[in-house]
Amino acid sequence: MEYHGQKIEVDSGRGREGGRGDCNENNQEIKEEDVVMELRRGPWTVEEDFTLINFIAHHGEGRWNSLSRCAGLKRTGKSCRLRWLNYLRPDVRRGNITLEEQLLILELHSRWGNRWSKIAQHLPGRTDNEIKNYWRTRVQKHAKQLKCDVNSKQFKDTMKYLWMPRLAERIQATAAATSNPTAASSSGPTATTTYIQNQEIQHPLPNMNHHVPEYLPIQLMNIEKTNSLNYSATSASSDNYSSDLTDGCYNFPINQSNNQDHSQVNQSTNQFCYGESTINPTSYNFHPGFQGFQEVDQQNNTQWMENPWNIEDVCFLQQLNNDM
DNA sequence: AACTATTGCAACCGCGCGTCA
DNA sequence: CTGACGCGCGGTTGCAATAGT
Numbered sequence: 001m002e003y004h005g006q007k008i009e010v011d012s013g014r015g016r017e018g019g020r021g022d023c024n025e026n027n028q029e030i031k032e033e034d035v036v037m038e039l040r041r042g043p044w045t046v047e048e049d050f051t052l053i054n055f056i057a058h059h060g061e062g063r064w065n066s067l068s069r070c071a072g073l074k075r076t077g078k079s080c081r082l083r084w085l086n087y088l089r090p091d092v093r094r095g096n097i098t099l100e101e102q103l104l105i106l107e108l109h110s111r112w113g114n115r116w117s118k119i120a121q122h123l124p125g126r127t128d129n130e131i132k133n134y135w136r137t138r139v140q141k142h143a144k145q146l147k148c149d150v151n152s153k154q155f156k157d158t159m160k161y162l163w164m165p166r167l168a169e170r171i172q173a174t175a176a177a178t179s180n181p182t183a184a185s186s187s188g189p190t191a192t193t194t195y196i197q198n199q200e201i202q203h204p205l206p207n208m209n210h211h212v213p214e215y216l217p218i219q220l221m222n223i224e225k226t227n228s229l230n231y232s233a234t235s236a237s238s239d240n241y242s243s244d245l246t247d248g249c250y251n252f253p254i255n256q257s258n259n260q261d262h263s264q265v266n267q268s269t270n271q272f273c274y275g276e277s278t279i280n281p282t283s284y285n286f287h288p289g290f291q292g293f294q295e296v297d298q299q300n301n302t303q304w305m306e307n308p309w310n311i312e313d314v315c316f317l318q319q320l321n322n323d324m
Numbered sequence: 325a326a327c328t329a330t331t332g333c334a335a336c337c338g339c340g341c342g343t344c345a
Numbered sequence: 346c347t348g349a350c351g352c353g354c355g356g357t358t359g360c361a362a363t364a365g366t
Contacts, residue, residue: 041335041336065350065351082334087335116354128355129335137332141331
């Protein structure tokens with residue numbers, strides 16, 4: 001039997017060939033055999049995993065149906081492909097979605113919607129399935145909690161103007177705390193208490209010195225100006241958010257109507273890339289003097305990751321609803 | 325401790341597209 | 346050109362683990 005032009009041995013002795021590619025038997029026989037073969041379904045066993053890994057290690061990926069048969073796996077090609085791509089592939093990343101990844105997922109989803117595989121291309125080691133699950137279990141859950149349609153403008157605005165800046169802030173703060181641990185305890189009052197444990201109710205208004213929708217109340221915006229935390233505003237008009245992805249600085253937020261695909265996967269560096277720039281929290285253009293959130297400890301950090309929504313979100317949504 | 329509800333994720337399903345004979 | 350096949354994608358389901366009562 002041949003696979004990818006290589007002679008291989010199939011210990012099952014049932015390696016089938018036919019149809020396209022490496023198979024030689026006629027299609028009718030394949031269908032009959034599929035019925036007789038009793039294809040396995042459900043969870044994969046360790047033996048099956050080992051067989052698949054071993055086979056791909058020796059022969060590489062290829063036509064999955066052929067691969068499945070040649071490897072002696074009683075699985076559909078689809079099942080093998082899914083198992084390999086989502087679980088067995090050596091570069092698959094396990095574990096929690098990081099803050100950076102969360103931010104990237106939100107950003108890319110706001111741009112592309114449920115194009116999970118496309119989004120996954122920008123998160124090295126993450127699979128479309130994992131991202132999809134993250135979105136459905138975390139983001140949609142919170143939308144449901146807020147009694148808000150995940151596709152509604154209110155929810156999207158909340159993500160863009162509240163959650164994503166928060167994530168960027170958290171990433172910045174974490175980076176700052178890592179590079180200068182003593183600063184966290186010595187700094188004065190923070191610009192906002194958004195992420196300081198148990199302080200949300202005292203400061204229920206979101207930070208929005210960055211782009212703000214025109215329909216937000218003036219009162220809210222005036223209060224916002226008292227905050228020292230700044231995001232770069234690239235335009236006075238909230239209708240024309242620029243999306244210049246080629247200047248090395250990703251301006252936030254992206255105009256929803258801009259559906260052009262500026263993304264690229266930097267295969268050589270394996271970095272998150274967007275246009276010609278690598279996405280990182282600093283591309284949200286924080287004010288250099290930003291000192292907020294330095295009081296956040298690791299414990300609170302974790303809590304926020306688990307439940308990024310708080311009373312602010314409700315206030316924010318209500319504000320949007322009232323104004324629309 | 326026992327039961328129920330909820331959550332998270334692996335796996336499956338169906339559809340659409342590309343390729344090939 | 347056309348039909349069969351393989352593949353990839355997004356949506357959905359099933360179930361084990363965990364939380365809540």
